[in-house]
Amino acid sequence: MRLLYYTLLIAALGTAAVDTFAQEQKKFTFTGAARSLFYADDIDLKAEEADTVTVPRLNSGNVMVDLGLNIRPNQNTEILGMVRIRNDYGGFWGSGVTFDIRQLSVKGVIGGVVRYQLGDINYRMSKYTMWNYDQELMTNVPAIFRQQVDVVNYDHFYFDDHSRRQQGAAAECALVFRKYVKELQFHAMTSRVKASDFANVSDRLFSGLNAQLIQSDHLEIGINYANLYDIPGTSRTDFSFRNPVTTFTMKVLATYKGIDLSINAEAGKSRTRYENNVEAPDWNDRFLTAEFSAHHKNSGLKVSANSLFVGSGFRSPGAQTKRIAFDGTPAAFERFTNDQVLRAPVLLDYMRESDFYTLQLQPYLMPFNPVYDNITPYGDATPNRQGVILTLGYEKKDVPVTAALTHYQLQEERGEGTLLPRKFGRNQLNIGADVNQFFNGWKKHCHVTFSMCNDRTTRGGDELVRGVDLKTDVWNAGIELEVLNGFDLMFGIQSLQYEGFDFTAVRDLYSEIYNFVEYKAEGEEQLTSFGARYRFSEKSFISAQFTSSENSSKVDNGISYDINQFMLLFNMKF
């Protein structure tokens, strides 16, 4: 025991907190954000018969302030309360004004050992237990589109660390050892996902546990447990949902002849069941993934190879809940044409409309749009996938260019409706460059981005059943050009083309496939945008932009139309 000297330690942030607390701090501070957003839309139907029913122009917008008060009653406690005041343009004297509680949390340190947080917490675990994957087609978009995506993400607490906003409690602590093991961390959280209605819906909780053993700078081993579950007795129903997921992680780091090497591996299993419901299935399945990567710093070259297997019955609500609920309809121009048919949402709608987005974990596999992503609709945790992902990249210190070329070669573990598995191929290229840094004396910012992604889903057919071949091509290009101090001109374009045929699975409440629907797709969407932005500071800007969304579908007398959007956005964080 003498050799094993350990000290209870406040976890990393706890340490940071102590350092911070050591300084003189105000007991009250204000935090929050302010935003003004205005849209002027115009729809142009490309049809032989003029649309005389739909109102062709829509204006909408709002002003909102998130006003947060940070209270520090003592050195070990911090209370945050944030109120959102929102007013629609045109809503005076109370009309259209809303007051909401956006955030309430208490956090602190118990006995200098355990760090805790109560109320609203942002939490993430591993990619297969609790991970909030990005929405489709909006990750590598030009900055001019990113402004609208950021608004949606901010409103829904979608952060870059892929955490998910929960309401509950979290705690963490760590043990530091002198020999053999560097540190042992413990993290735990529980949140309430759904409240009982005292009749048919029970209280549903999500709990996560993580123990992370950091042996050294070269080896980390972890165990994760996540469970979405009902509390029996909180309603009159006998059914009780259970979805535990247990995973093991391993991270190995090394350096060999100037090459940074790493292995990230995770393996685990899940079980999904509805207790006391004989009609519900009992899913058991597993996953296994290991990524090897190497980065030669001198040359900037990076390579990685990721081998993955995710069973068809693997269910992890914490990781598989999608940001976008694809069964919604757009708020702008919800119906159009003289027949007032429902308009299917397009990229522009997903980019700006909050109502499509989810906040709570879902116990089933949510629907998705095969045209936007048929390969990884649930991120890395997409069930029924196996294969490899290869990446070749470039990233070098002091060189203002980054590039990555990624190839997915996946297939189903279990065929859907046939023994033949579907095969998935994806080629993805992302390039970004600060062009001004190539020229001496060009001090103003100039950043260009380009990305493209080609997805293909195939499966052979026979004389009885049609084969599958669905192809999606996306490319983005954008530029931010600073012409005066803090004043940027921006341009961006995103093009999506799709064509082909697939059978899409129709799932029941338990995510079991009970039918297949023939899915024919042929069409394109194109977003073109230009505008200007003035940056008052790093945390505030005003932006005006014009976006044209051209949409056409050639399937089943598809309707082609354009939506032209003018947007004025003022954004500030404080």
Added chain:
Amino acid sequence: MKMKNKIFFAAVVMVFTFAGCKVDKEFEGPSLNDLYGQFAIVQGLAVSNYDVNFSENQTTYFTATFSKNVEWQIEVKGLQSGSRKIITGFSNVLDATNATWDGSTTSLPLFKAEECAIELTFAAEADTLRDTLIVLGTKIYEGFLLSDFESGVNPGWDSFVQSGANMSFTVQSSDQSPQGNNYFDIGGTVNWDWLIALIDMPGSAYGAPTYPLSENPNMEYFNVMLHKDPTLSNGIMLFQFREDDNGDGVYTTNVEDMYSIEIQLSENGWSLYSSKYADLQTLINGAPAAAIGNGVHEPHKLLQISALFLANPSSGYAHTQMDYLIFTQGGPLVP
């Protein structure tokens, strides 16, 4: 190479050795071939036994093969009796496991020794396949038969018939008899009393004071086939089951148990009515009441069964037909 690098490369080799795609031997969801494949009859309809004698415990089964799983229906129709047997399923093969016929019927009457037409149809396809077979002997049902009226009325029975108008109380013969050729016909107009006619069927009519039933009321089922005229809806058939609780050989009114079944004829045509002995109730004027005797269902003490045909005196002419009264064991009669 340093030790940690050796470990690292060993780990690289180890984690990538699991890589390799294996495809499950089962697929997820319904078969695409079933949902979207082209339908074709690979092998036509055939019958394993075209001359089948069900009375000798023979069965026959139908065979066919299709290009995909479909919802199919086989209808066997007796060309003399009009009896129908329906067999349904969802498969791409018909064979002994899913298309066997044991001589039973789906809707009364029971099959006779007759020629039968077979028709194979599909829920979502226009094709129809046809064939015929001959029933040489009908299925024999296990149980204690009270009467099928093929040899007339049991001489040990007693009866009472009101002297109303258009009275009928006799065995009749017809191809439409639900079993065999004969059935019992009861009818008439009695405008002063609910009772039209009754039959007492004492156990002594079968050679012993009580019926030869087991002691377990959950194993004994009483079955009877009754007919309702489509134009009449006033007939009520009441069956009374008198037990000899004290074993003195006679039924003592208001002392020993009498259970009843009251059947309001509602389904047009022939219907099979079955009741578990343990479910029989004590009825007073048609309403459930406390047991009269020891309140224990004792089928082995069943002394007499009475069949009473009733109708509201103001409702006019009432009529029914009755056939195949039988006790079965372990479950109701499955025709």
